[in-house]
Amino acid sequence: MKMNKPNFDDYLNESLNTLDKEITPQKDLWAGIERAMVSNKQDLKGTVIWPKLTAIAACTLATLIAINTFIITLEPQPAVAISDYFSAQKNSLLVEYKNEEALTTNWQTQLQELEEAEQAIKQVLEKEPQNQALLTMLAQIYQQQLDLINKVHAPRWQHI
16 A cells, blocks of 8 residues: 555554553552652652761861861970981981990980979979970970980990
């Protein structure tokens, strides 16, 4: 059967008009559709909370980093810098001289006394971190420790 364009259009219109407008499903699907809609609503409630919690956690973390970066580092701790510098030097000297014999036997007692003085000054510096007199005293104590280690292990009269 050969159809030309007007006949085909007429045939299509007639077929659409004679179709049954309501198609009934083979099963009762409404119960399944209702269950799917209810479970989707419950799933959405849980997923809405996580982005909010994530945003709150991110903001809290950013705040803590900002506080740590800007507030804590605004006040430099000179005592910490001095302590780190002299501790590194003292440890270096002790390692350098560990196999050499010391000229006196009580040098470690003297070093311990200087370390106790260092700790006492550090305790006061915790309350007054910018006290210049205490910082100077701390630097002098450290220098005395270094001098003691050097003099006990490498006295000047041995070097010509």
